[in-house]
Amino acid sequence: MMNQNKLPYDKNSRASIVKYAKGLLGKTLRQVLGGNIKQQYSGKGKLGQLVEKLYFQYEPNSDSLPDFPEASLELKTSPLKQIRKGLRSKERLVLNIIDYLQEYKKTFEQSSFWKKNACLLLMFYIHEDGVLDIDLMFRIIRQWDFPPEDLKIIKDDWQKIIDKIKNGKAHELSEGDTLYLAACTKGKNKTSVRSQFGTEILAKQRAFSLKSKYLNFIILDSLGKAETTQEMTPVVKNISDYARQETYEEHVIKKFSPYYGKSVDEIAQIFKIGTVSKGKIYILAAAILGVKGRKIAEFEKADVEMKTIRLEKSGALKESMSFAQIKYKEILDEKWETSYWHSVLTKRFFFVVFQKDGQDVLRLKKVMFWGMPAQDLEITKKFWNDTKRKIEEGDFEHFIKISDNKICHVRPKGRDSSDLMPTASGRMEGKRCYWLNALYIKKIVLQE
DNA sequence: GCATGATCATGC
DNA sequence: GCATGATCATGC
DSSP, rough: OOOGGGSSSOOHHEEEHHHHGGGTTOOHHHHHHOOTTTOOOTTHHHHHHIIOOOOOOOOOOSSSSSSSSSGGGGEEEEEEETTTTTEEEOOOOOEEEEEEGGGGSSOOOSSHHHHHHHHHHHHHHHOOOOOOGGGOOOEEEEEEEOHHHHHHHHHHHHHHHHHHHHHTOOOOOGGGGGEEEEEEEESOTTEEEEEEEEEEHHHHHHEEEOOOHHHHHHHHHHHHHHHHHTTTTSOOOOGGSSOOOOHHHHHHHHHHGGTTTHHHHOOOHTTTTOOOOOTHHHHHHHHHTOOSSEEEEHHHHHHHEEEEEOOOTTTOOOOEEEEEOOOOOOGGGGGGGGGGHHHHTSSEEEEEEEETTTTSSSSEEEEEEOOOOOOHHHHHHHHHHHHHHHHTTTSSSSSOOOGOOOOOEEEEEEETTTTTEEOOTEEEOOOEEEEEHHHHHHHHHHHH
């Protein structure tokens, strides 16, 4: 360890550490430390180590304690990407690895997650391909304490993860299980497995993480983009809104239940919102949740995918659920874990289920949150690999069909059959998209 | 009745 | 103009 007297900050003081950290704001490590430092590390996750070692002058550790233990402050660097509308999070923020054999024994307050990450020193930098870590510019540097409303949801999330571990189901964890705090895979997927409680089945190594969309909220707040965050209204303005022991999801479902059995028009009348076109059911949902405008803040931050489901009188589900187009060129460069289809299927879903009555009027039947179980995700991985391989080979005739019963399928979707998209070989092919099979959705909706 | 192909409505 | 969410149409 360095002689603490020489440190340019007071390691016992959060304020001092944060203030010193801000010396990097708008700058790169090279600019601040001089041009003669060598790139000592390269690759993923190394910028954080460089900041710790070169700027804060302590040796990086993999302690269960925060990086600045005396000040209970955990340092995290995280990349930003430029999109048309401004800066956004490039990826999830990965926190500490979950010890499946220990974490479940603890309360939230004693948990490894909370001990290490209760207070974060966030350092967002602008990601650039092919640029050395020491040449990346820091754009946002701030202390982050979770607001009480967010912390409530994070506690619910943590509990949900713990419940699975307690039940010997760590191998079934998925990012789609939770809202803000997720159990994301960490390490090389095939080889990084760990033993878990209560069963011999090995589970993928996972770490607590904050979802990328949640970080966006921090980023917009930090950049003073109030106009963007104000478009979003939270369902829960204050944690005192919760009934005792109620989770966020239970709270949301409770708000919908008085409208079960009512038609779309009836609900629209109650909230005086005029005619609601099909495909705009989220307007109804926002109204029911008391959200002015169109964006439900918690759903945005958790990246919840809201979908309408229509059941026939009989309870049958007529239609499969469509998603985005398959980009024939882009998919060739994708890996499963970072692919579009994987990112959709690991989201948390919010299903708004309607059913036709005797007069063919759609009535709200129920709402539910859902995340795809890990076993199913494995099946969709096979589906995706098969689809990618066929696109690679230029075989557009034999995609997996709904009758193959592989949870999802490929089907045309375009303006009409002459709506084409170029393939890597330069040939034009009809546009197609990913679908979730109707039968699969039906099972989910009817199981609860 | 279901699988599959095809297309509509809307908003950015 | 186009992607997306959603639904229609047809034939087996």
